[in-house]
Structure formats: structure tokens, C-alpha cells
Amino acid sequence: MIASSAQALAVLIADGTGFVTRPVPELMLTLEGIAGDRHTGFTRKAGGREPWYPRGTPIRNDRQVSIVCPRELALVASRMAIAAVAPEWIGANLVVEGLESLTALPRGTRLVLPSGAALVVNGANAPCRHAGAEIARRENARTMPEREGLDLLFPKVARGLRGVIAAVERAGQVAAGDTISVVLPKG
């Protein structure tokens, strides 16, 4: 149970249409997830990430919170030969810096906030084409000529760099600027 520490650079919520998030000063974490976020719930519906379940099957929600690292996203952007991959484009809720490798954190790692809130990491996030399409849309709105295939390039190059998904273990707040204690699981 080695503990290290990291910083919350930004916190974001998906409270509009789609999975895109927007920065807010603070998030309220309940045991169901982020209050007001589209991914909140003890349960969710199975989708493309769970091809072994019929689409729409109610399943346990281990994906309440999406966490990313700016250094990893910069590496993804560089591999895609684009200027940047912004956390909000890919639906991140928490931007964390100061870890050697966020995405490599083992399942069961606990992220503890100054409020007393705690998140439990449930694994690496698999980069998908939908997030890739949003990146492509933003990038192509910015530069000319349009580049084809950025949507499919993202899942190819972002594996192991797209951050982790987590669930709320203990309720509380998380704010931009918070120090995060990182507690690795025993055994």
C-alpha cells in the first residue's frame, strides 16, 4: 500500500448533450457518481464496450468517473499529429497530473480527496471511436484541409494513455486544485 500524491488540475461535468464535458469549479461526488453527470448511477446499460452482454442490459456501473492525465493526452495528440486532445472532448471528469503513469494504475487503487471523498479505479479506459470522432470534429474545425481517419486513429494510438475509469467509494467534493492521495491496493 504505497501512497503517492497527485493534483487535480481541473474537474469537469457531462451535463449537456452527449458525453462531452465542461470545466466547473467543483464536483459533488455521491455514491451513485457525479451529481448531475450523465454517467451517474449505481447501474447503467450495457453498450458497445460490453459486446458479451445484449445491448441495453442493466449492469453494475463501474464507469462513474473518467480520469485523464495531460501528459498522456499530449502524447496521444503527438501520435495523431494534432495540436492537442482536450480532456472535455473525450468526456473526462477529472484531470490529474503528477503521476508516473495514470493509465497504468492498478484496479483497486484509491484516490482520496481533501474533502474525504474517495474514488476507486476500475481499470484503464479503452479509447473508442466516438471520442475519436469528437477529436476529429474539433481538429478539422480548426485546421484546413480536413484530415480523414482521425476518429479511427484515436483508438489505435491512445491505448494505455486514455486514463482510467473509477467509481465513488465515499461521497464528498472534488475541486480544481485539490491534492489527491493515491493509495495502491494491497496484494
Add this chain to the structure above:
Amino acid sequence: MIASSAQALAVLIADGTGFVTRPVPELMLTLEGIAGDRHTGFTRKAGGREPWYPRGTPIRNDRQVSIVCPRELALVASRMAIAAVAPEWIGANLVVEGLESLTALPRGTRLVLPSGAALVVNGANAPCRHAGAEIARRENARTMPEREGLDLLFPKVARGLRGVIAAVERAGQVAAGDTISVVLPKG
């Protein structure tokens, strides 16, 4: 994602007083846990296993189902120099045989039942003194003279052999005799 297979030898429920379980033909698994079992719920109260939270704090319930392996329990019994450690004494809900090492299954391993129900492993179960006390009570009721210290011996010798805890990812039934598909997590 290597898949292997195992067998459910017995299914048990904690529907009396305390954590002790009793064998039943079948369990109904809901997304909250085992229907009618004392550990059911999306949330639970923090206790001695989570000394970093104030006792009684509501936390996410990753401990809906306790799973044990008869071979591992036989090894525990042998280390305690007693005849047996019965799954029901230590509150097991599912007795699984056919795995190289149940307790070593990584977090995120999926156990899929013929009904379509699925459990997700949330880690090795830490052997505690309360289960040790129940073993001591049963053993000392059976043999004379009484042996002191069996309660504390259990947590010492059962680490890595006390099975795993799990949560229900998809609802359904599990029955004694079921074949279980074991799906290791990616990455």
C-alpha cells in the same frame, strides 16, 4: 482475456443472524447483491476492514458476494491443525472448485454463470478475527480439550487462501452444480 472454467459446488446465503451462511439450491443475484442476504446493497457501512474511514460511513459496496475454494480452505484447516474449515462458518456464498488459485484471481475477473448472471472480482478477501472466532467455536464444540487462539490463528494462516469478494455485474441465478466461465481482465 484468457477464459477457463470452474464449477459451483455449493451456493449459500446469510439470511439468519450474523455472517454465517447456509446452503440453498440457488441464489438470486440482483445488481444489489444476493436477494435476501445480509450483505446485499449498492452501499454498506465502513467497518474494521476500512480503518481509514470513520466506522459507519456509507461507502460503495464491493463486497456483495464471498467466494471460496475447498482446496484453499483445506490448506487453511491443515495449517490450523483442525479437521476442516466449512464455507458456511466464514460466511461464504459461493464454493468454487477447478481453479488453480481462486484467491489469486486478479481484480476485474468476470465469473459468468449459465443463467447469464455475472460477478466481478474485487480482490482477495482479508481473513478476519470474527471468522476465526466462528471456526474456533465450531472446532472447540467438536473436540476436547479446547484450543486457545484459533480465532487469531485464522487471520495469520489464511491470507491468500480465504477466497475473493465480488459484486454482481449482471443479474440472474446461480445454482449448485453450475459451470462458471472465468474471464480474466484485459490489460
